[in-house]
Amino acid sequence: MSNIDHFELLFNPKNVAVVGATANETKVGAMVVTNIRACGYTKEIFCVNPSEKYKTRKIFGLKVYQNLTSIPSQVDLATIVVPPDAVVSSLEDCVDAGIHAAVIITAGFKEVDEDREKIQDDLVRVSKKGNIKFVGPNSMGIYSSANRESPLHAGMGFMTPGPGDISIASQSGSFGTMLCNYLKNIRYFISTGNEASILMEDYIEYFGRDPGTKIISIFVEGLRDARKFHRIAKEIALKKPIVFFKAGVTKGGKRAASSHTASIGGSEEIYSGLFKQNGILRADEMDELIFLTKAAKFLYPYPKGNRVGILSGGGGFGVYLTDSCEKGGLIVPQVTDPDLISRIGKYLPFYWSRNNPIDTVATWDFSVFPKILKIILDYEGFDIILTQCMAGMGDFFANYKPMDPYGIKRKEIMVEMFQKLESKLAKKQISIVTSNPNKTTVLIAPGFSPANPVFDLYDDAQVLVTSNPKGTIDILRKLIEYRKFLENNNAI
Numbered sequence: 001m002s003n004i005d006h007f008e009l010l011f012n013p014k015n016v017a018v019v020g021a022t023a024n025e026t027k028v029g030a031m032v033v034t035n036i037r038a039c040g041y042t043k044e045i046f047c048v049n050p051s052e053k054y055k056t057r058k059i060f061g062l063k064v065y066q067n068l069t070s071i072p073s074q075v076d077l078a079t080i081v082v083p084p085d086a087v088v089s090s091l092e093d094c095v096d097a098g099i100h101a102a103v104i105i106t107a108g109f110k111e112v113d114e115d116r117e118k119i120q121d122d123l124v125r126v127s128k129k130g131n132i133k134f135v136g137p138n139s140m141g142i143y144s145s146a147n148r149e150s151p152l153h154a155g156m157g158f159m160t161p162g163p164g165d166i167s168i169a170s171q172s173g174s175f176g177t178m179l180c181n182y183l184k185n186i187r188y189f190i191s192t193g194n195e196a197s198i199l200m201e202d203y204i205e206y207f208g209r210d211p212g213t214k215i216i217s218i219f220v221e222g223l224r225d226a227r228k229f230h231r232i233a234k235e236i237a238l239k240k241p242i243v244f245f246k247a248g249v250t251k252g253g254k255r256a257a258s259s260h261t262a263s264i265g266g267s268e269e270i271y272s273g274l275f276k277q278n279g280i281l282r283a284d285e286m287d288e289l290i291f292l293t294k295a296a297k298f299l300y301p302y303p304k305g306n307r308v309g310i311l312s313g314g315g316g317f318g319v320y321l322t323d324s325c326e327k328g329g330l331i332v333p334q335v336t337d338p339d340l341i342s343r344i345g346k347y348l349p350f351y352w353s354r355n356n357p358i359d360t361v362a363t364w365d366f367s368v369f370p371k372i373l374k375i376i377l378d379y380e381g382f383d384i385i386l387t388q389c390m391a392g393m394g395d396f397f398a399n400y401k402p403m404d405p406y407g408i409k410r411k412e413i414m415v416e417m418f419q420k421l422e423s424k425l426a427k428k429q430i431s432i433v434t435s436n437p438n439k440t441t442v443l444i445a446p447g448f449s450p451a452n453p454v455f456d457l458y459d460d461a462q463v464l465v466t467s468n469p470k471g472t473i474d475i476l477r478k479l480i481e482y483r484k485f486l487e488n489n490n491a492i
Contacts, residue, residue, distance in 0.1 A: 001100055006133040006198075007206050009101035011188055012146040013076030014043055016154055017068060017099075019090050020081035020106075021047035023059045028105060029081045031156045032141065033060055039143070039153040039160055046071050068097035077101050079141070079154045080134075084108035087137065088122045095130030103154055104136035110194050111138055120196050127197050139193030140173025143186055146212070161186040165212060166293065169203040170219040171195075172247070175286060179217065182290045182450060184459060187213050201228045208236030215241055217293040219286075221248040226274065233278035238491040241296035241482065243281045245289040246271050279485040281478055288474065291466050295442075295475050298462040301492060302483040303440040303476060306330045309382035310357035311373055318357030321386055321444075321469055328473035332356055333381060343375050366390065366421060370428045377436040384476060389445035389465050390425035391454045394418035396447070422454050430461045442476070444469055 016036060022029040029049075036045055037060070047059045048071075054064040065071050068078065078094045080087060080102055087106050094102055109120035120137065127134055135142060141155015145163030153159065157177030164185020170176030173191035180189050187210070190203050200220060205228075207213045216236070223229050236242060275282045281296060283289040308330050312318035322332045335341060335356045344358060347368045353359045358376065360368055373387060397414040400407075433441045443465045448455065458465045466472045486492035 001131055003133070003202065003206075006101055009076045010103075010133070010135070010142065011144040011152075013101070013152070015046065015073060015076055016041070016043070016152065017046040017048055017065075017071060017075045017078045018081065018154075019048045019068065019078055019093070021049050021059050021062075021064065023057070028156050030059075031158070032079055032081055032105065032154060033062070035141075035153045035155055035158060038158070039151045041152045042150040044073065046073075046075065068093045068099065071097070075099050077103070077154065079103045079105065081105045081156075084116070084119070088119060088126060091123055091126045091132065091134065092130075094132055095126060100132050102132060102134040103139060103142055104134050104193070105139055105141055105156055106136075107138040107193075109137045110196070120194060124196050134197045135190060136193035137196060140177060140191035142191070143180060143189035145187055155191065157191075161189075163187070165214040166217060166297065167207040167210065167213040167215070168217045168219075169200055169207070171200065171221045172219050175219055179219070179290060179293075183217070183293060195224060199224050199228075201225045201232070204229065204236065204242070205232050208232060208239065213240065215243065215293060215297045217243045217289065219245050219247070219289065221246075223271075226270065230274055230278065233274070233280060237279035238486065238489055241281055242279075243283060243289060243293045243296055244275060245283040245286060247286075279482060279489075281482055284474065285471070287468070288471050291464075291468075291471065292475050292478065294459075295464055295479060296482075298464045299440050299442075299479060302479040302486075303383050304483070305383035306477075306480055307382050308332050308384045308386055308476075309376045309379065311360070311369070311376060311385065311387040312357050313360055313363075313369070313388050315353075315359045315361075317388065317469075318359050322357055324470045324473045325386075328470075328477050330384070330473060330476065335381075337379070337381065340375070340379055340381075344372055347371050366425060370425070370432055373429065374432050377432065377439050377441065383440065385439060385441040386472065387441070387443055389443035389448065389458075390429050391422040391458075392445045392448040392452055394422055395449045395452055423457070426454050426457050430457060430463050433463050434461055440476070440479075442466060442472055444472055 018032050020029040021033050024030055045062055047062045047064045048068055049064055050066050078099050080090050082090050084106055110117040140157050143153045145151040148163040151163055159177050159180045161180040161184050165187050166183050166185055167188040168176055168179055169190045169192055171192050176191050180186050192200050207216045281292055283292045308325050310318050310321050325332050341354050349361055352361055394415050400411050402408045402411050445465055448467050
Protein backbone atom coordinates (compact mmCIF):
# COMPACT_ATOMS: atom_id res chain seq x y z
CA MET A 1 0.00 0.00 0.00
CA SER A 2 1.42 3.41 -1.03
CA ASN A 3 1.66 6.55 1.11
CA ILE A 4 -1.15 8.07 -0.97
CA ASP A 5 -3.39 5.09 -0.18
CA HIS A 6 -2.63 5.46 3.52
CA PHE A 7 -3.52 9.15 3.41
CA GLU A 8 -6.77 8.39 1.58
CA LEU A 9 -7.77 6.01 4.38
CA LEU A 10 -6.76 8.58 6.97
CA PHE A 11 -8.59 11.54 5.45
CA ASN A 12 -11.56 9.93 3.72
CA PRO A 13 -12.46 6.72 5.61
CA LYS A 14 -15.72 4.96 4.90
CA ASN A 15 -15.94 4.17 8.64
CA VAL A 16 -14.09 4.82 11.92
CA ALA A 17 -13.41 2.66 14.98
CA VAL A 18 -12.71 4.25 18.37
CA VAL A 19 -10.57 1.89 20.45
CA GLY A 20 -11.08 2.87 24.07
CA ALA A 21 -14.51 4.42 23.56
CA THR A 22 -16.46 5.06 26.75
CA ALA A 23 -19.71 6.61 27.92
CA ASN A 24 -17.89 8.50 30.70
CA GLU A 25 -17.96 12.04 29.35
CA THR A 26 -14.92 13.09 31.39
CA LYS A 27 -12.76 10.60 29.48
CA VAL A 28 -10.98 11.17 26.17
CA GLY A 29 -12.69 8.10 24.70
CA ALA A 30 -16.04 9.83 25.10
CA MET A 31 -14.76 13.14 23.73
CA VAL A 32 -13.55 11.47 20.55
CA VAL A 33 -16.86 9.70 19.90
CA THR A 34 -18.94 12.85 20.47
CA ASN A 35 -16.54 14.99 18.42
CA ILE A 36 -16.84 12.64 15.46
CA ARG A 37 -20.60 13.14 15.53
CA ALA A 38 -20.49 16.88 16.31
CA CYS A 39 -18.78 17.75 13.03
CA GLY A 40 -21.38 15.92 10.97
CA TYR A 41 -19.75 12.59 10.17
CA THR A 42 -22.54 10.45 8.72
CA LYS A 43 -20.74 7.15 8.13
CA GLU A 44 -20.34 4.17 10.45
CA ILE A 45 -18.72 4.62 13.88
CA PHE A 46 -17.62 1.50 15.76
CA CYS A 47 -16.99 1.73 19.51
CA VAL A 48 -14.47 -0.77 20.90
CA ASN A 49 -14.21 -1.49 24.62
CA PRO A 50 -13.59 -4.96 26.14
CA SER A 51 -15.14 -4.05 29.51
CA GLU A 52 -17.83 -6.45 30.71
CA LYS A 53 -20.25 -3.61 31.39
CA TYR A 54 -20.40 -2.72 27.68
CA LYS A 55 -21.49 -6.18 26.59
CA THR A 56 -25.09 -5.11 27.11
CA ARG A 57 -24.75 -1.31 26.97
CA LYS A 58 -24.34 1.20 24.16
CA ILE A 59 -22.07 4.25 24.03
CA PHE A 60 -24.00 7.34 22.95
CA GLY A 61 -26.45 5.09 21.13
CA LEU A 62 -23.73 3.13 19.32
CA LYS A 63 -23.15 -0.61 19.57
CA VAL A 64 -19.97 -1.61 21.43
CA TYR A 65 -17.59 -4.31 20.19
CA GLN A 66 -15.22 -6.28 22.42
CA ASN A 67 -12.37 -6.00 19.91
CA LEU A 68 -11.59 -4.86 16.38
CA THR A 69 -11.76 -8.31 14.83
CA SER A 70 -15.38 -8.74 15.95
CA ILE A 71 -16.53 -5.78 13.84
CA PRO A 72 -18.44 -7.18 10.83
CA SER A 73 -17.18 -4.54 8.37
CA GLN A 74 -13.64 -3.85 7.18
CA VAL A 75 -12.49 -0.82 9.21
CA ASP A 76 -10.69 1.99 7.35
CA LEU A 77 -9.48 4.10 10.29
CA ALA A 78 -8.87 3.30 13.95
CA THR A 79 -8.59 6.00 16.61
CA ILE A 80 -6.73 4.71 19.67
CA VAL A 81 -7.38 6.26 23.10
CA VAL A 82 -6.37 3.46 25.48
CA PRO A 83 -3.79 3.75 28.32
CA PRO A 84 -0.12 3.90 27.14
CA ASP A 85 0.75 0.32 28.06
CA ALA A 86 -2.14 -0.98 25.94
CA VAL A 87 -1.33 0.99 22.77
CA VAL A 88 1.11 -1.50 21.24
CA SER A 89 -1.34 -4.38 21.61
CA SER A 90 -4.12 -2.17 20.19
CA LEU A 91 -2.01 -1.43 17.12
CA GLU A 92 -1.31 -5.15 16.76
CA ASP A 93 -5.09 -5.70 16.88
CA CYS A 94 -5.41 -3.19 14.04
CA VAL A 95 -2.98 -5.25 11.98
CA ASP A 96 -4.90 -8.45 12.76
CA ALA A 97 -8.11 -6.73 11.63
CA GLY A 98 -6.54 -5.61 8.33
CA ILE A 99 -6.59 -1.90 9.24
CA HIS A 100 -3.97 0.28 7.50
CA ALA A 101 -4.49 3.73 9.08
CA ALA A 102 -4.73 4.84 12.72
CA VAL A 103 -4.66 7.92 14.93
CA ILE A 104 -2.96 7.40 18.31
CA ILE A 105 -4.12 10.07 20.73
CA THR A 106 -2.60 8.45 23.82
CA ALA A 107 0.48 10.26 25.21
CA GLY A 108 3.36 8.93 27.30
CA PHE A 109 6.06 7.80 24.88
CA LYS A 110 9.29 9.29 23.49
CA GLU A 111 8.38 12.73 24.85
CA VAL A 112 8.69 11.33 28.41
CA ASP A 113 11.99 9.41 28.66
CA GLU A 114 14.17 6.74 27.05
CA ASP A 115 12.21 3.84 28.52
CA ARG A 116 8.97 5.15 27.01
CA GLU A 117 10.84 5.78 23.75
CA LYS A 118 11.39 2.02 23.49
CA ILE A 119 7.63 1.48 23.57
CA GLN A 120 7.26 4.02 20.77
CA ASP A 121 9.90 2.06 18.84
CA ASP A 122 7.70 -1.02 19.28
CA LEU A 123 4.82 0.89 17.68
CA VAL A 124 7.01 1.66 14.68
CA ARG A 125 8.06 -1.99 14.44
CA VAL A 126 4.41 -3.13 14.45
CA SER A 127 3.42 -0.52 11.88
CA LYS A 128 6.17 -1.47 9.43
CA LYS A 129 5.48 -5.18 9.77
CA GLY A 130 1.73 -4.71 9.39
CA ASN A 131 1.85 -1.99 6.70
CA ILE A 132 -0.14 0.43 8.84
CA LYS A 133 0.58 4.17 9.08
CA PHE A 134 -0.44 6.11 12.16
CA VAL A 135 -0.69 9.71 13.35
CA GLY A 136 1.04 10.37 16.68
CA PRO A 137 1.31 9.05 19.31
CA ASN A 138 0.62 12.02 21.59
CA SER A 139 -1.74 13.52 19.00
CA MET A 140 -4.95 15.47 19.58
CA GLY A 141 -6.42 13.98 16.42
CA ILE A 142 -7.38 14.91 12.88
CA TYR A 143 -10.06 16.77 10.91
CA SER A 144 -10.95 16.18 7.28
CA SER A 145 -13.53 17.64 4.93
CA ALA A 146 -12.39 15.55 1.95
CA ASN A 147 -16.03 14.45 1.92
CA ARG A 148 -17.78 17.78 2.43
CA GLU A 149 -21.08 16.04 3.11
CA SER A 150 -19.54 13.98 5.91
CA PRO A 151 -16.63 15.88 7.54
CA LEU A 152 -14.64 13.91 10.09
CA HIS A 153 -13.11 15.11 13.35
CA ALA A 154 -11.47 12.17 15.09
CA GLY A 155 -9.87 14.02 17.98
CA MET A 156 -10.18 15.26 21.54
CA GLY A 157 -10.30 19.05 21.08
CA PHE A 158 -13.80 20.44 20.55
CA MET A 159 -14.22 22.27 17.23
CA THR A 160 -16.66 22.54 14.34
CA PRO A 161 -14.71 24.47 11.68
CA GLY A 162 -16.64 23.47 8.56
CA PRO A 163 -15.34 22.41 5.12
CA GLY A 164 -12.86 24.57 3.22
CA ASP A 165 -9.50 24.68 1.44
CA ILE A 166 -7.00 25.46 4.23
CA SER A 167 -4.89 22.50 5.40
CA ILE A 168 -3.14 22.66 8.78
CA ALA A 169 -0.46 20.50 10.38
CA SER A 170 0.54 21.39 13.92
CA GLN A 171 2.92 19.99 16.51
CA SER A 172 0.75 21.75 19.09
CA GLY A 173 -2.64 20.09 19.24
CA SER A 174 -4.23 22.81 21.36
CA PHE A 175 -2.99 25.65 19.16
CA GLY A 176 -3.92 23.71 16.04
CA THR A 177 -7.46 23.28 17.38
CA MET A 178 -7.66 27.00 18.09
CA LEU A 179 -6.36 27.73 14.59
CA CYS A 180 -9.14 25.59 13.10
CA ASN A 181 -11.77 27.46 15.09
CA TYR A 182 -10.41 30.85 14.01
CA LEU A 183 -9.91 30.00 10.33
CA LYS A 184 -13.08 27.90 10.02
CA ASN A 185 -12.80 26.80 6.39
CA ILE A 186 -10.62 23.72 6.84
CA ARG A 187 -9.70 21.01 4.36
CA TYR A 188 -7.44 18.97 6.65
CA PHE A 189 -6.07 19.35 10.17
CA ILE A 190 -3.43 17.09 11.68
CA SER A 191 -2.15 17.21 15.23
CA THR A 192 1.09 15.43 14.36
CA GLY A 193 2.15 14.41 17.87
CA ASN A 194 5.47 12.56 18.07
CA GLU A 195 5.50 11.74 14.33
CA ALA A 196 6.72 8.19 14.89
CA SER A 197 5.16 6.90 11.66
CA ILE A 198 4.31 9.98 9.56
CA LEU A 199 6.52 13.08 9.63
CA MET A 200 5.48 16.73 9.37
CA GLU A 201 7.30 16.81 6.02
CA ASP A 202 5.06 13.97 4.76
CA TYR A 203 1.91 15.93 5.60
CA ILE A 204 3.25 19.04 3.88
CA GLU A 205 4.10 16.99 0.78
CA TYR A 206 0.59 15.51 0.70
CA PHE A 207 -1.04 18.94 1.15
CA GLY A 208 1.13 20.26 -1.68
CA ARG A 209 -0.13 17.57 -4.05
CA ASP A 210 -3.76 17.77 -2.92
CA PRO A 211 -5.84 19.82 -5.41
CA GLY A 212 -8.40 20.63 -2.70
CA THR A 213 -5.78 22.39 -0.55
CA LYS A 214 -5.21 26.03 -1.54
CA ILE A 215 -3.38 27.27 1.58
CA ILE A 216 -1.02 25.36 3.90
CA SER A 217 -0.62 26.53 7.51
CA ILE A 218 2.03 24.97 9.74
CA PHE A 219 3.03 25.15 13.43
CA VAL A 220 6.30 23.39 14.24
CA GLU A 221 8.67 23.10 17.14
CA GLY A 222 11.20 21.27 14.96
CA LEU A 223 11.49 19.46 11.63
CA ARG A 224 12.82 15.91 11.63
CA ASP A 225 13.78 15.75 7.94
CA ALA A 226 14.92 19.23 6.93
CA ARG A 227 16.50 17.89 3.73
CA LYS A 228 13.16 16.57 2.53
CA PHE A 229 11.49 19.87 3.44
CA HIS A 230 14.13 21.74 1.40
CA ARG A 231 13.52 19.37 -1.52
CA ILE A 232 9.74 19.81 -1.62
CA ALA A 233 9.08 23.29 -0.20
CA LYS A 234 9.89 25.54 -3.15
CA GLU A 235 7.91 23.48 -5.64
CA ILE A 236 4.89 23.64 -3.35
CA ALA A 237 5.30 27.34 -2.50
CA LEU A 238 5.24 28.21 -6.20
CA LYS A 239 1.78 26.60 -6.44
CA LYS A 240 0.22 27.54 -3.10
CA PRO A 241 1.29 29.56 -0.04
CA ILE A 242 2.94 27.78 2.90
CA VAL A 243 2.48 29.81 6.09
CA PHE A 244 4.88 28.71 8.82
CA PHE A 245 5.28 29.43 12.53
CA LYS A 246 8.42 28.03 14.14
CA ALA A 247 8.43 27.80 17.93
CA GLY A 248 11.40 26.75 20.04
CA VAL A 249 13.88 29.33 18.75
CA THR A 250 15.60 29.93 22.11
CA LYS A 251 17.61 27.47 24.19
CA GLY A 252 14.75 27.13 26.67
CA GLY A 253 12.20 26.85 23.86
CA LYS A 254 14.14 24.01 22.25
CA ARG A 255 14.25 22.19 25.58
CA ALA A 256 10.48 22.63 25.99
CA ALA A 257 9.88 21.37 22.44
CA SER A 258 11.87 18.22 23.14
CA SER A 259 9.74 17.41 26.18
CA HIS A 260 6.50 18.27 24.39
CA THR A 261 6.60 16.25 21.18
CA ALA A 262 10.20 15.01 21.17
CA SER A 263 10.94 17.57 18.44
CA ILE A 264 14.43 18.43 17.21
CA GLY A 265 14.69 22.20 17.54
CA GLY A 266 17.57 22.91 15.15
CA SER A 267 19.47 26.10 14.40
CA GLU A 268 17.50 29.31 13.90
CA GLU A 269 19.90 30.23 11.09
CA ILE A 270 19.10 26.98 9.28
CA TYR A 271 15.36 27.57 9.51
CA SER A 272 15.64 31.20 8.41
CA GLY A 273 17.67 30.14 5.39
CA LEU A 274 15.25 27.34 4.51
CA PHE A 275 12.27 29.67 4.66
CA LYS A 276 13.89 32.48 2.68
CA GLN A 277 15.22 30.24 -0.09
CA ASN A 278 11.91 28.47 -0.61
CA GLY A 279 9.38 31.31 -0.49
CA ILE A 280 7.86 30.38 2.86
CA LEU A 281 5.60 32.94 4.55
CA ARG A 282 6.99 32.96 8.08
CA ALA A 283 4.81 34.17 10.96
CA ASP A 284 6.76 35.64 13.87
CA GLU A 285 3.95 35.37 16.43
CA MET A 286 1.23 32.79 17.05
CA ASP A 287 -1.58 35.26 16.36
CA GLU A 288 0.20 36.32 13.17
CA LEU A 289 -0.07 32.73 11.93
CA ILE A 290 -3.86 33.13 12.05
CA PHE A 291 -3.98 36.45 10.19
CA LEU A 292 -1.16 35.65 7.74
CA THR A 293 -2.99 32.45 6.77
CA LYS A 294 -6.19 34.42 6.23
CA ALA A 295 -4.31 37.08 4.28
CA ALA A 296 -2.67 34.49 2.02
CA LYS A 297 -6.17 33.23 1.19
CA PHE A 298 -8.12 36.50 1.05
CA LEU A 299 -5.61 38.91 -0.55
CA TYR A 300 -4.49 36.94 -3.61
CA PRO A 301 -2.95 38.01 -6.04
CA TYR A 302 -1.22 40.10 -3.33
CA PRO A 303 -0.04 43.72 -3.45
CA LYS A 304 1.84 44.79 -6.58
CA GLY A 305 3.42 47.75 -4.79
CA ASN A 306 3.91 49.30 -1.37
CA ARG A 307 2.00 52.61 -1.64
CA VAL A 308 -0.54 52.75 1.19
CA GLY A 309 -3.66 54.89 1.46
CA ILE A 310 -4.95 55.25 5.04
CA LEU A 311 -8.54 56.10 5.96
CA SER A 312 -9.01 56.69 9.68
CA GLY A 313 -11.79 57.81 11.97
CA GLY A 314 -9.44 59.94 14.03
CA GLY A 315 -6.07 61.62 13.65
CA GLY A 316 -4.08 59.57 16.15
CA PHE A 317 -4.89 56.23 14.54
CA GLY A 318 -3.78 57.54 11.15
CA VAL A 319 -0.51 58.89 12.56
CA TYR A 320 0.24 55.56 14.25
CA LEU A 321 -0.52 53.62 11.06
CA THR A 322 1.75 55.95 9.09
CA ASP A 323 4.61 55.33 11.52
CA SER A 324 4.01 51.58 11.38
CA CYS A 325 3.96 51.58 7.56
CA GLU A 326 7.18 53.51 7.17
CA LYS A 327 8.98 51.47 9.84
CA GLY A 328 7.84 48.34 8.00
CA GLY A 329 9.08 49.44 4.58
CA LEU A 330 5.75 50.64 3.15
CA ILE A 331 5.19 54.12 1.73
CA VAL A 332 2.39 56.52 2.74
CA PRO A 333 2.48 58.97 -0.20
CA GLN A 334 1.16 62.51 0.04
CA VAL A 335 -2.09 63.26 -1.74
CA THR A 336 -1.64 66.05 -4.28
CA ASP A 337 -4.32 65.14 -6.83
CA PRO A 338 -6.78 68.08 -6.73
CA ASP A 339 -9.63 65.97 -8.10
CA LEU A 340 -9.19 63.35 -5.35
CA ILE A 341 -9.03 66.05 -2.67
CA SER A 342 -12.16 67.70 -4.05
CA ARG A 343 -14.15 64.46 -4.20
CA ILE A 344 -13.24 63.53 -0.62
CA GLY A 345 -13.85 67.08 0.60
CA LYS A 346 -17.52 66.89 -0.39
CA TYR A 347 -18.13 64.59 2.57
CA LEU A 348 -15.92 66.15 5.26
CA PRO A 349 -15.72 69.44 7.19
CA PHE A 350 -13.50 72.16 5.73
CA TYR A 351 -10.83 71.48 8.33
CA TRP A 352 -10.03 67.90 7.25
CA SER A 353 -6.36 67.10 6.60
CA ARG A 354 -6.43 67.16 2.75
CA ASN A 355 -3.67 64.59 2.80
CA ASN A 356 -2.81 60.95 3.43
CA PRO A 357 -3.70 59.61 5.99
CA ILE A 358 -7.25 60.73 5.31
CA ASP A 359 -8.73 61.73 8.66
CA THR A 360 -12.53 61.83 8.81
CA VAL A 361 -12.18 64.00 11.93
CA ALA A 362 -14.29 61.72 14.14
CA THR A 363 -17.49 62.40 12.23
CA TRP A 364 -20.63 60.74 13.58
CA ASP A 365 -22.11 60.55 10.10
CA PHE A 366 -21.31 56.89 9.50
CA SER A 367 -22.42 57.05 5.87
CA VAL A 368 -19.30 59.11 5.12
CA PHE A 369 -16.79 56.32 5.75
CA PRO A 370 -17.91 53.91 3.00
CA LYS A 371 -18.31 56.77 0.50
CA ILE A 372 -14.72 57.89 0.99
CA LEU A 373 -13.52 54.29 0.99
CA LYS A 374 -15.02 53.83 -2.46
CA ILE A 375 -13.28 56.97 -3.73
CA ILE A 376 -9.80 55.95 -2.56
CA LEU A 377 -10.24 52.39 -3.79
CA ASP A 378 -10.67 53.82 -7.28
CA TYR A 379 -7.55 56.00 -6.96
CA GLU A 380 -4.57 54.58 -8.88
CA GLY A 381 -1.98 56.18 -6.61
CA PHE A 382 -2.51 53.55 -3.90
CA ASP A 383 -1.63 49.85 -4.04
CA ILE A 384 -2.97 49.10 -0.56
CA ILE A 385 -5.80 50.57 1.49
CA LEU A 386 -5.80 50.40 5.29
CA THR A 387 -8.93 51.51 7.10
CA GLN A 388 -10.78 51.00 10.34
CA CYS A 389 -13.42 48.30 10.54
CA MET A 390 -16.88 49.73 11.09
CA ALA A 391 -18.09 46.74 13.10
CA GLY A 392 -17.45 45.58 16.64
CA MET A 393 -17.63 48.88 18.52
CA GLY A 394 -20.69 47.67 20.41
CA ASP A 395 -18.48 45.07 22.13
CA PHE A 396 -16.49 47.85 23.78
CA PHE A 397 -19.51 49.81 24.97
CA ALA A 398 -21.16 46.67 26.36
CA ASN A 399 -18.26 46.30 28.81
CA TYR A 400 -18.40 49.88 30.10
CA LYS A 401 -19.31 50.36 33.78
CA PRO A 402 -20.92 53.81 34.21
CA MET A 403 -21.09 55.20 37.76
CA ASP A 404 -24.46 56.98 37.63
CA PRO A 405 -27.92 56.61 35.99
CA TYR A 406 -27.11 59.12 33.21
CA GLY A 407 -24.01 57.15 32.27
CA ILE A 408 -25.96 53.90 32.34
CA LYS A 409 -28.54 55.40 30.00
CA ARG A 410 -25.79 56.66 27.69
CA LYS A 411 -24.25 53.20 27.60
CA GLU A 412 -27.60 51.64 26.67
CA ILE A 413 -28.02 54.15 23.83
CA MET A 414 -24.52 53.51 22.46
CA VAL A 415 -24.80 49.73 22.65
CA GLU A 416 -28.21 49.72 20.97
CA MET A 417 -27.06 52.12 18.26
CA PHE A 418 -23.98 50.13 17.32
CA GLN A 419 -25.75 46.78 17.49
CA LYS A 420 -28.31 48.09 15.02
CA LEU A 421 -25.71 49.71 12.80
CA GLU A 422 -22.83 47.25 12.73
CA SER A 423 -24.37 44.61 10.47
CA LYS A 424 -25.55 47.27 8.03
CA LEU A 425 -22.18 49.03 8.06
CA ALA A 426 -20.32 45.73 7.68
CA LYS A 427 -22.36 44.75 4.63
CA LYS A 428 -21.73 48.17 3.09
CA GLN A 429 -17.97 47.96 3.66
CA ILE A 430 -17.89 44.40 2.33
CA SER A 431 -19.81 45.37 -0.81
CA ILE A 432 -17.38 48.19 -1.58
CA VAL A 433 -14.22 46.17 -0.92
CA THR A 434 -15.34 43.11 -2.90
CA SER A 435 -16.29 45.31 -5.86
CA ASN A 436 -12.60 46.35 -6.06
CA PRO A 437 -10.80 42.96 -6.01
CA ASN A 438 -7.64 44.30 -7.65
CA LYS A 439 -6.88 46.64 -4.74
CA THR A 440 -5.46 45.10 -1.56
CA THR A 441 -7.67 46.27 1.31
CA VAL A 442 -7.36 45.46 5.00
CA LEU A 443 -9.76 46.55 7.73
CA ILE A 444 -8.30 47.02 11.20
CA ALA A 445 -10.40 46.57 14.35
CA PRO A 446 -8.08 46.81 17.38
CA GLY A 447 -9.20 44.47 20.13
CA PHE A 448 -12.10 43.00 18.17
CA SER A 449 -13.87 39.94 19.51
CA PRO A 450 -13.85 37.03 17.02
CA ALA A 451 -16.89 35.67 18.89
CA ASN A 452 -18.99 38.54 17.52
CA PRO A 453 -20.97 36.98 14.63
CA VAL A 454 -20.72 40.18 12.59
CA PHE A 455 -17.11 39.26 11.77
CA ASP A 456 -18.35 36.06 10.14
CA LEU A 457 -19.79 38.32 7.43
CA TYR A 458 -16.29 39.56 6.58
CA ASP A 459 -14.80 36.06 6.64
CA ASP A 460 -17.56 34.67 4.44
CA ALA A 461 -16.87 37.44 1.90
CA GLN A 462 -13.08 36.91 2.21
CA VAL A 463 -12.53 40.48 3.41
CA LEU A 464 -9.59 40.61 5.81
CA VAL A 465 -10.11 42.11 9.27
CA THR A 466 -7.09 42.23 11.59
CA SER A 467 -6.66 43.35 15.17
CA ASN A 468 -3.03 44.50 15.36
CA PRO A 469 -1.93 47.50 13.24
CA LYS A 470 1.80 46.70 13.39
CA GLY A 471 1.13 43.03 12.73
CA THR A 472 -0.93 44.04 9.68
CA ILE A 473 2.03 45.93 8.21
CA ASP A 474 4.29 42.91 8.76
CA ILE A 475 1.77 40.70 6.96
CA LEU A 476 1.53 43.05 3.98
CA ARG A 477 5.32 43.32 3.70
CA LYS A 478 5.60 39.52 3.66
CA LEU A 479 2.92 39.20 0.98
CA ILE A 480 4.74 41.76 -1.18
CA GLU A 481 7.94 39.69 -0.82
CA TYR A 482 6.03 36.50 -1.62
CA ARG A 483 4.60 38.05 -4.78
CA LYS A 484 8.15 38.99 -5.85
CA PHE A 485 9.20 35.37 -5.23
CA LEU A 486 6.37 34.18 -7.48
CA GLU A 487 7.18 36.77 -10.17
CA ASN A 488 10.90 35.91 -10.13
CA ASN A 489 9.98 32.27 -10.72
CA ASN A 490 7.34 33.05 -13.39
CA ALA A 491 4.60 31.63 -11.16
CA ILE A 492 2.18 34.57 -11.29
